[in-house]
Amino acid sequence: MNVKIHPSWATQLQSEFDAPYFKQLTDFVRHEYAQGTCYPPGNEIFNAFNLCPFSQVKVVIIGQDPYHGPGQAEGLCFSVKDGVRMPPSLVNIFKEIEADTGRPMPATGSLRRWAEQGVLLLNATLTVREHQAASHAGHGWETFTDAVIRQLSAQRDHLVFILWGSYAQKKGQVIDRSRHLVLCSAHPSPLSAYHGFFGNHHFTLCNDYLIKHGISPINW
Secondary structure, eight states: OOOOOOHHHHHHTHHHHTSHHHHHHHHHHHHHHHHSOEESOGGGTTHHHHHSOGGGOOEEEEESSOOOSTTTOOSSTTOOOTTSOOOHHHHHHHHHHHHHHOOOOOSOOOOHHHHTTTEEEEESSOOEETTBTTTTTTSSHHHHHHHHHHHHHHHOSSOEEEEEHHHHHHHGGGSOTTTSEEEEEOOSSTTTGGGTTTTOOHHHHHHHHHHHTTOOOOOO
């Protein structure tokens, strides 16, 4: 599967990799990928970490699990590969960015450029079976990504955590709010975007906080 993770994260998360649950998770994921099509491709499972080393994280956006359609997932929450039609939630994210910052809707739905600027695009579950949403939930990924959030909260200062929807907000309960900015709103899904996502101004609030603490802002 050619799975690898950036050395900075490997160091931070070694105790998780050594834990019994992670061995069980690894066995499960390898079996799933051997049995049928799963996403993202094996070499992109840890894309969020490889594009955004531990020391370079400025912002954390928490999603639930990868897109499960062909060619969509690239290991970054809410992101789709170049040339792939943007899902509705991503369209709504870009609409809010345009309303909030004036930046026009981009031609591509890939958020790699965010990751390379220090935005950790973290799904709670990092893999999924084709056409079966949440099919890899409950097998250990959530324990692993909880540990990621705890490590960032404890080891870093002045990060911005962006939590859209009740699932992300529950997962963010471990964040030390005395050290970090936590932005919460409704999810960008069409089912909830008009009930608190649109108009949340998270993108300017995030950048204002980063600038206040001497950190370069994100070019959304």
